[in-house]
Structure formats: structure tokens, C-alpha cells
Amino acid sequence: MSVPRTFASPEEADFFARVEQIADEELAPRAATGEESASYPAGLVRMLGALGVFRLPFPECRGGAGRSYEFYVQVVERLAAGWLAVAESAHVHVLACHAVSTFASDEVRDALLARMLGGELLGATCMSEPDAGSDLTSVRTRAERQNGQYLVTGTKSWVTHGGFADIYSVYCRTGGPGPGGISCLLVDAGTPGLLPGPPERKMGVRALPTAEVRFDGVRVSDTRMLGRRNRGMLVAASTFDHGRLGISACAVGIAQAALDHACRYARDSPPSDASGFSSQGISFLLADMAAQVAAARALLLSVARMKDQGLAFSAEAAKCKLFTTNVAMRVTTDAVQVLGDTGYRCDQPVERLLREAKLLQIIEGTNQIQRIAIARSL
Incomplete structure (x- = not known):
């Protein structure tokens, strides 16, 4: 499904098009076998480093690309739609880069950051x-x-x-x-x-x-x-805030992937099949899934813009992580339901996406922890 997006420049549009190509041609075809073998795709992660993905949200004075966080989270989202393991690996590495960029001494930063942003060091x-x-x-x-x-x-x-x-x-x-x-x-x-x-x-x-x-x-x-x-809690707090946005982007990505798979299955079903678009039970379920994904993405981009504008975004990041990961869980569960018994088979992407969505409700602070942070902010 085509997702409407706006970019700040033609260069960003071109970069995102390259990310989409990698997600569709390099990540998605390898996801099932890679997950089954539990093999870390180090080569693909290094390829993202060479492309410049890790540099995106860092200022040019630190060797970064100077792109907005709004743009960066869209890149993470698109990578996650192809293969969550690769997108999350990139996200975790960027968090490590953030800690070095923001809190390391000049000497340590000069020795490490450029090599980390280029993907030479993980x-x-x-x-x-x-x-x-x-x-x-x-x-x-x-x-x-x-x-x-x-x-x-x-x-x-x-x-x-x-x-x-x-x-x-x-x-x-x-x-x-x-x-x-x-x-x-x-x-x-x-x-x-x-x-x-x-x-x-x-x-x-x-x-x-x-x-x-x-x-x-x-x-x-x-x-x-x-x-x-x-x-060190100051370092951790900054890491948590950025980490919640990265996980939210991953959640939106796998929710979008699940929606796409479910729509494709319903579209290709025979007109008389109860699992096709002609069934109101299925079409309404897909409509609700699409609305939830759109709402999750809108919240993610809104909080990313707050971060870009230098506004306090800690509580908003917690709300974003809570909402987007819950949406990912609901949408992937509904995608399995759309496919019926077919969706329960391990050779279907929606089965894998459902298991992946569960992890996102736990890491970077469980969703119960997010509720504590949100309640305190009230």
C-alpha cells in the first residue's frame, strides 16, 4: 500500500526511495530464512552504514547528515516493514552513537564517532x-x-x-x-x-x-x-526518549507490513470467498487496521517534529511508544485473523510479524513503564 509522505528536499526523497528499494529487495526476501536460522545479518547492517542511515539524525559538525528526526524515523519505519531485526539493529546502534555524540569527551568522540556513524564499529x-x-x-x-x-x-x-x-x-x-x-x-x-x-x-x-x-x-x-x-541517569533519560521514538517507528513499520499482507490476501481471494474484500466483516476489519496505522504514524511524526524543534518530548515519546506498539500488536493480530488458518502457518509473514510486535511492547521500557511516565507527567 502506498503511504503518502512529504520530504524537505529532493535529496531526501531520493534517499528514501533507495531505502524502500533495499527494504523490498534486500531485507524482505531474507527475513523468513534469516529468522529461522537466527543468523545476524551483519552485512546488511553494514550496508546501511555505508548508505548513510546511521548519520541521518546527527549534526554535520559531528559528521552526521543533519537530517531531521522526522525523516530518520520514517527511514526506520520503512526498514522495519522489510525486516524488523535489521531496522532494530540500526536503531540500537544509532542510540549508542547518540550517547557518544552527546555525552563523550571531545577526545573520545573524535576517536569513535566517525567510525560508528559509518558502520565500521557496532x-x-x-x-x-x-x-x-x-x-x-x-x-x-x-x-x-x-x-x-x-x-x-x-x-x-x-x-x-x-x-x-x-x-x-x-x-x-x-x-x-x-x-x-x-x-x-x-x-x-x-x-x-x-x-x-x-x-x-x-x-x-x-x-x-x-x-x-x-x-x-x-x-x-x-x-x-x-x-x-x-x-548517568541523565545519559539514560536522553537515550530512553530517543529509543522510544525508534521503537515506535519499528512498530509502525511492522503494522504497515501486516496491513499490506492482509490487504493483498483479501484482494486475491475469490469474490465468493468470505475472506475477501467482498466480505463486510473482512473489509471493515481492514479499514480499522488502516485507520490505526495512520493514527500511529501521525503521532510518531508529531513527536519527532517536537524533538526537531527543541521542545521537551519525554512524556510525548512515552505516549507514542505506548500507542504505536499497542497498535502493532492489534494490527498484526487482526492480520492473522484476516488470513484465518493460513495466517497461523509459519510460512506466512503475518505470523512472524505478530511475534515481533509482542517484543516491541516490552523493550525500551515496558508499556507499563510508559504508563508510569505518562501518569507522572499529568
């Missing part, structure tokens, strides 16, 4: 822990300062790119309990004592590696701290 963020989950203030991973270094000890869970990343942004405790004792350190993958576990066996998005990562006395220079000591 980033990962280590927030969750086995006993902490979405509550970053409860982390137990400890970083003790010793002679200009930090000695990091602890375990992080659900680390996207775990075992594949080149650089890890690690949230650890450098002070007392609570939010005031958290700092964020950049740790190179080859540092002795950094021990990734095997990839988790997941319900969906299996091609994107997620693993536990242990830090067994890892030594990190104090120059590798992002932001100030014991002020």
Missing part, C-alpha cells in the same frame, strides 16, 4: 540486569575507581548486539544507592574480563543477537565516562 547499550529489568536505579553492576581507571564487575542482561558489538555503553554504580549513584562507561569489546554469553533463544526477532554480558574485573579508563560521574 555499538551496544548495557542497561538491564537479571534483578533490575526496566528499573535502572536498581542496577548492581559496580565500578570502583582505581588510579585513573574503573574496575567494573557485574552482569548485564538482554544486551542487543551482545557478543557482536565493538563498543558497549555500560551503566554501573559508581556511588551510593538510587539514581544518583549511576554512571555510564564505554567499554571496548576486546577488553579482558568482558564475557558475552550465548544468544538468547527468543520468541521473535531471532536474527538480532541478544545476550547476557558479564564484566569480570574489567578495567576502563576514567576518560571513557559518558557525562559526569554519578550522573
Whole structure:
């Protein structure tokens, strides 16, 4: 289904057309087999780096493309419609780039950011822990300062790119309990004592590696701290806000893909078939799905414009993540319903999209966490 879009320049329109081509010709045909084999599509992610996707939302003075976040989230959305694992990998990496671009020292930024934006180095963020989950203030991973270094000890869970990343942004405790004792350190993958576990066996998005990562006395220079000591929650808050928009874009993308598959199936059904457009039960279901996808996209672009204008958007990002991921869950569920027993087969894309939608209600802060953030803002 054609989605009406507007762009700020012919260059943006051309870039988006190239993204659409990659999503349709490179990502979508590989998604089913890639998910079945749980193979990380590193080559495709590097291709996006070479294309310039990672540079899009960063200012030109930092080596970025200087594009709006409104444009960037549309690119992520379109990639997700092709293969969520690739789009989410790009999104997670851009979040790691954001932390370096915004909070690293000039020396560290100059050494790393250009290589990260070009896709030469892959980033990962280590927030969750086995006993902490979405509550970053409860982390137990400890970083003790010793002679200009930090000695990091602890375990992080659900680390996207775990075992594949080149650089890890690690949230650890450098002070007392609570939010005031958290700092964020950049740790190179080859540092002795950094021990990734095997990839988790997941319900969906299996091609994107997620693993536990242990830090067994890892030594990190104090120059590798992002932001100030014991002020890591400021880094995390900024990351969360941007992360919610990226996940929202992924949600809109897979919802659109599910809608497209359902419409195609209904259109190609025989006129006498109850699963075709001639059935009011099906056509009304598709109409509701289309309205929900359009509303989710409109909210996403509205919040992205707020971010572009320099307005506070934290609460709006939480609303966006809550709404768009719930829409993705409803739309993918309804897409399976449109296809009936055919939609329940593993060789149908809508079955995979349904499993992927569930993940988006959990990561970057569960939707229950989003409700807490929204309620506090009221």
C-alpha cells in the first residue's frame, strides 16, 4: 500500500526511495530464512552504514547528515516493514552513537564517532540486569575507581548486539544507592574480563543477537565516562526518549507490513470467498487496521517534529511508544485473523510479524513503564 509522505528536499526523497528499494529487495526476501536460522545479518547492517542511515539524525559538525528526526524515523519505519531485526539493529546502534555524540569527551568522540556513524564499529547499550529489568536505579553492576581507571564487575542482561558489538555503553554504580549513584562507561569489546554469553533463544526477532554480558574485573579508563560521574541517569533519560521514538517507528513499520499482507490476501481471494474484500466483516476489519496505522504514524511524526524543534518530548515519546506498539500488536493480530488458518502457518509473514510486535511492547521500557511516565507527567 502506498503511504503518502512529504520530504524537505529532493535529496531526501531520493534517499528514501533507495531505502524502500533495499527494504523490498534486500531485507524482505531474507527475513523468513534469516529468522529461522537466527543468523545476524551483519552485512546488511553494514550496508546501511555505508548508505548513510546511521548519520541521518546527527549534526554535520559531528559528521552526521543533519537530517531531521522526522525523516530518520520514517527511514526506520520503512526498514522495519522489510525486516524488523535489521531496522532494530540500526536503531540500537544509532542510540549508542547518540550517547557518544552527546555525552563523550571531545577526545573520545573524535576517536569513535566517525567510525560508528559509518558502520565500521557496532555499538551496544548495557542497561538491564537479571534483578533490575526496566528499573535502572536498581542496577548492581559496580565500578570502583582505581588510579585513573574503573574496575567494573557485574552482569548485564538482554544486551542487543551482545557478543557482536565493538563498543558497549555500560551503566554501573559508581556511588551510593538510587539514581544518583549511576554512571555510564564505554567499554571496548576486546577488553579482558568482558564475557558475552550465548544468544538468547527468543520468541521473535531471532536474527538480532541478544545476550547476557558479564564484566569480570574489567578495567576502563576514567576518560571513557559518558557525562559526569554519578550522573548517568541523565545519559539514560536522553537515550530512553530517543529509543522510544525508534521503537515506535519499528512498530509502525511492522503494522504497515501486516496491513499490506492482509490487504493483498483479501484482494486475491475469490469474490465468493468470505475472506475477501467482498466480505463486510473482512473489509471493515481492514479499514480499522488502516485507520490505526495512520493514527500511529501521525503521532510518531508529531513527536519527532517536537524533538526537531527543541521542545521537551519525554512524556510525548512515552505516549507514542505506548500507542504505536499497542497498535502493532492489534494490527498484526487482526492480520492473522484476516488470513484465518493460513495466517497461523509459519510460512506466512503475518505470523512472524505478530511475534515481533509482542517484543516491541516490552523493550525500551515496558508499556507499563510508559504508563508510569505518562501518569507522572499529568
